[in-house]
Amino acid sequence: MDRILPGSIIIVGVIGLLILMVLGWRARGRRQSALATAAVPSDELLGELRLAVTGLYVSTTTAGAPLDRVALAGLGFRGRVAVSVFDAGILVAVTGEPKVFIAPDRVRSVGTSTWTIDRVVEEGGLVRLDWTLESEHATAAADVESFFRIEDPDRSSRLIEAITALSPPDGFSTPDQEGSLA
Template sequence: MSRLGLSLLFLAIFLLLVGLMLWGYRNRGRRQSAVLPAFPQVPAGLLERVRSRETEELLPPSTGVYASTVTDKSWQDRVAVGDVGYRADATAHLLTEGVLFDRTGASPVWIPAESVVDARTEAGIAGKIMGGDGLLVIRWAIGDSQFDTGFRADEKTDYETWVPAVRALKTNTPEVPHGE
């Protein structure tokens, strides 16, 4: 077989594999949409108030990368409904009402304060493996379903203040560390 023929064969196999992966991801989204509850929407006007800095935040915003949201079944069980599972640059905002991930090129992800279960650091989540304590992971719930949302901050020292402050949201008594 000629070099051109082998190149075309390789390209065809590559395109077939990419197509099968996309088909599988779409089917996963269809299956999950039948089982998972609807995700909370950002309250009306909140995103605009946050962007224009008209809302008081409990901590300074943290820039970084929104990694993904997964179900509590496994750190690799990425949610494929809508664009919640897509990685994107984001700014995390901690408000008394909840946690807002304002993502670039994707819809914002909103976690209401009453949905927060816990916060911790982890080595990885579907879409981003850092090792050590490289990610802020927020566990939250909608009804009987629990989710983990991962965020890699540009400044890892943010985790020292974010973890206790997000944990405090579940009791509705936000604790902002001294010096903030």
């Protein structure tokens, strides 16, 4: 009998925290509802496959706000990932999530990083892709940073080189990148 009241209080507290977490995630989704990823082109429009790598998708955050996770479909949850670089752009396929297509003109920079929201690795252990999400409002496009942990470090550098080769003629910058190859 002595343990029923404290146990009940703890259970109610845990349930309350879970409810608050769900409500917070849904509110984040509503705040980001104007943002959207580009439609994935058909296979014939993607062009030739330049490189495909596998690893872990870690996160996508708002640029300059490293704790502000993006909650869009295909980008909200971590998981196994296949990143493919085609002539037409980059295809990110997280297991169990919709595919995300990033056109070359949306890429701002690419390089390596050591940390993101809840992951710290060895120097240059994450591939960091800085790009711009589309928006329903022309003035509300969002710059974001996506982080990938590629299984083989050699493949990480090849991924960075393949994305850099997609660069538009005027190129893109590499602000705040650690060990950038661009």
